Amino acid sequence: MLNGRTPSVKDVAAAAGVSLGTVSNVMNRPEVVSARTRERVERAMAELGFVRNESARQLRAGTSRTLAYVMLDGSNPFFHDVAQGIEYAAEDADLSLFICNSNSRPEREEVHLDRLLQQRVQGILITPVNPDAPHLDELSKRGVPLVIVDRVRRGADCCSVSVDDVLGGRIGIEHLAEQGHERVAFIGGPESLGQVGERLQGAREIWEELGRRPEDLVVLPTEAMTVAEGRSAGERLVGLPARRRPTGAFCANDLLALGLLQQSIGSGRHIPDDLAIVGFDDIEFAAAAAVPLTSVRQPRQELGRAAAQLVLDEATNPDHRHQQLSFTPELVARASSRR
Amino acid sequence: MLNGRTPSVKDVAAAAGVSLGTVSNVMNRPEVVSARTRERVERAMAELGFVRNESARQLRAGTSRTLAYVMLDGSNPFFHDVAQGIEYAAEDADLSLFICNSNSRPEREEVHLDRLLQQRVQGILITPVNPDAPHLDELSKRGVPLVIVDRVRRGADCCSVSVDDVLGGRIGIEHLAEQGHERVAFIGGPESLGQVGERLQGAREIWEELGRRPEDLVVLPTEAMTVAEGRSAGERLVGLPARRRPTGAFCANDLLALGLLQQSIGSGRHIPDDLAIVGFDDIEFAAAAAVPLTSVRQPRQELGRAAAQLVLDEATNPDHRHQQLSFTPELVARASSRR
DNA sequence: CTGGAGAGTTGAAATGTTTCATTAGGCGTA
């Protein structure tokens, strides 16, 4: 009767001598079935090696048991920490987490979103390549619970969780100023990345509030936020005439900062005496760098956890209101910037 | 007629004035339907915003379109590179990839595997906490295509993809010997990890073949393969009496090596003059360390890609044979070990 | 005895696809 097929509820029912409905009850509402029958059914399940077919469950029940996170860049540990936070929240809610990676390519992002829609996931968390892309509108319109992570969306017609980047920019520069640096660099780009723009904005604000001259905040744009770009920025820094050369550098993320750190040490400079370095994100490797890296910490796991809670609220609470959650960044001072 | 529901093939069929079967054909075998009808159906789909329900498809077709990778440790970039390799292969085969993370906890691993079974994924790739755990047997017995990644399984009743760790151990130590080090340390653990044992074995082999004394290969066991443990090993290293202190250290992975590097520089030693360091894996951050790290490279993405191909072969090819694929590691010499 | 409540169990309907045997219609040939 089974001849090779993987067993179904029907087979279990037959083996236990009960009806389909009872087997289903054992799985979903064990309290309504008597101890005797429950035991019998469970034994049959174990003997047959029954594994519930999730597709059929989902088709009938209309509800899936998975969340999804579409991350922006798998090579940046920051996003894995965010994912970890989401995972914990999902675990608490007894859901699975589907992790996809767009690798900053809009086409991949669309492919992933399309698949997730087909899977009817309960909710989607995403750090989008472009938070204003129209295909995100599509999702909201479709009614799929959606939370933007680590970005904000202009229209604000969906939830988002991010960090106050303007404040982050202020904190980083303020720290360098406090350490007595008269001329500092801001390293990051492309400026089209909303975060870079905001961190730079914060940097400029506080710099002027402290009464410094705008031309003493040197902006070194990069093409991406990678270690390699950090190294290249380091080379450009050395190339500046000594009297225009900053003594402190604030990088828009830790990968850039690590690249800069490496290039600086490699070319014989002493950190922080010749150059003080401040990063952003406070990834695991920041503390583990040769000269431990000062960084503006984002609460990475918290970000993920909060995002997951928002998406769950949207999925389950009928009078859900969209929220723009903003976390406060915080300075973690280490050797790379302290005299 | 739709009143809020998400549209189904039936709705599309009605809107386009054709039958269910025709709509299905448009999606799955467009060549059998006439251009006129196809167009009409496609228009209807677009207008209704139809998205195929994957659960229903899978239920009927009996086949899912996803692979899964259960990774061992989300905080180690090595596994993300492996995952990336799998993802590329999955992309080529037009499959989705489900990424789970056991975080080295056997219970989580089991939960994930159970879920994946319920989802009826096409195949499972896993870097298991313990490659000999009985629940992996279960999977093979069930007939789920299974590939062990970066480990080998004694019984060899399933495919695996790994790197020749004994050879890796030889390569690392041979390099240190060539650089003229007379006394070296092996740092890694716990030894119950098969890989650690094999790398150590290779290290010992070559050390003796080169005519060195066994007691000049100092083993410093660690409790885990993390940056923190690397730092702690560094402290123990300093604690050794000068005449017993190694001048070169071979770490069982890069995280350990980075921790050791940091601790060494922090306590004023010069790398590589006071201590030469060799890591294992060659993760992205190895090259980006303050003193670029010499490492025994594993072909990380290739590992993933090959594993995915094996699992696909097992899933689709009826006369699939299980294989134990072994890649050859290779030395990448950088500043941390070169005088 | 009868009636009713409550606990436990049943079985049919429903979910959204794909598949496949069947039918319809058009066209050329005998």
Added chain:
DNA sequence: TACGCCTAATGAAACATTTCAACTCTCCAG
């Protein structure tokens, strides 16, 4: 005109589950 062939389209069955109204017992109060 009758026949066969080919291309398109059809619609019912099947997939594995959940749900729910209906049914059967058992037990106890009246």
